[in-house]
Amino acid sequence: MRFYLTTHKRHWVRLTRVPLFLKSEHFVKAAKLTPALGPYAVDSGGFSELQRHGEWTRTPRQYVDDLRRIWECVGPYDWAAPQDWMCEDLIVHGGTAGPNVFAGTHLSVEEHQRRTVANFLELRSRAPDLRIAPVLQGDNVPAYERCAELYEKAGVDLRAEPVVGLGSVCRLQSTQKGAAIVTAMAAHGFKLHGFGFKTLGLEKVGHLLASADSAAWSYHARKRPPIAGHTHKNCANCLEYALSWRTRVLAAIPAWQQPLLNAA
Template sequence: MRFYLTTHKRHWVRLTEVPLFLKSEHFTTAAKLYPARGPYAVDSGGFSELQRHGRWTRTPHQYVQDLRRIWECVGPYDWAAPQDWMCEDLIIHGGTAGPNVFAGTHLSVGEHIHRTVANFLELRSLAPDLRIAPVLQGRTIADYERCADLYERAGVDLRREPTVGLGSVCRLQSTHQGAAIVTAMAARGLKLHGFGFKTLGLERVGHLLASADSAAWSYHARKRPPLPGHTHKNCANCIQYAMHWRTRVLASLPTWQQPLLDAA
């Protein structure tokens, strides 16, 4: 299992060989991009797009151009997420969560699933040479099964894909429902990536995942004083804190999981 550190600091790719997970928008707004020292994957930024606008504002053609620039300037990435459609209540219905306002798509879960699959097919048609991974979306096990079946009917053999993202589970990962969804999809023989997985989720279903990413280190850092000798207010943007956090997370997992998880 490959464990990616999620960060908005794009220059970290030149500072560490630890696997990183970065939003494409953080690359596309940069005047200069740096070659990556280690492996990395690219998030499409779908959660932020749908939160703010209730729709995608970048066309598939624009996204493909962004991915090509990243590939050429930063180096080959492990994989990139498509422009998928998350299925959380706030994304669909809109509302507020703390200071965050959600526009809402006001579409059905079924429509989100359909649009997720359709976008992947379009992106793969536009750029068959780029490593764009299919993503499963849904709310229930039946939803995810229906999404997987849509891919299969479109001619996408998910079992042969090197990565299949599992969306809309980050808030369910430590629950019985979340574990059941991961278990059901893993039973199909898929190499799953868990978006936004934290310690409890990894402890429960980490052995069923091929990879996972997490930005939880930044949230933790905001609640704590900075590391000794650090002069910033907190370490929410600090690579040293992120690396310490990653080490602690890996060490806290069951012993039989650690060697696989720690592999870069």
């Protein structure tokens, strides 16, 4: 398994060889991009996009243009997420979670799945060279099975794909429902990427994933004093803290998984 450190700091790509996971928008805003030192993957930023607007405001053509600039300036990435449609209740129906307001798409889960598959097909058609990965979406095991069937009917062999993203599981990862979804999809032989996986989720199903990412280090850092000698208020934007957190997470994984999880 490859464990990506999710960050909003795009310049980290030139500071560490640890695998990084970054939103495409963080690269898009940069006037100048520099080559990456190590491996990285690109998130489309779909959760934030749908949370704020209830729809995608970037066209597939714009997204492909953004991905191509990243590819050419930063270097070939492992893979990039499509403009998928998450299926969490708040994304679909809207509402609030703490200070966060969700616009809501007010569409069905089935429509989210249809749009997810359609977008992947369009992006792959526009840019077959850019390593855009398919993503499965759903809200329960039968729904994820249905999404996999949509890809199959469209002629996409998910078993042959280098990576298949597993969406809408971030908040379920440490639950029995989340474990059931991961187990069911892994049983198909898909090389799964778990979005937003933390320690408890990795302990349960990490052995079934080809890769995972997490930004939990930043949340943890906000609630703790900074590392000794650091002058900032906290280490929520600190590479040293993030790398230390990643080491602790990997060390907490069951020993029989360590040789895989420690791989760069």
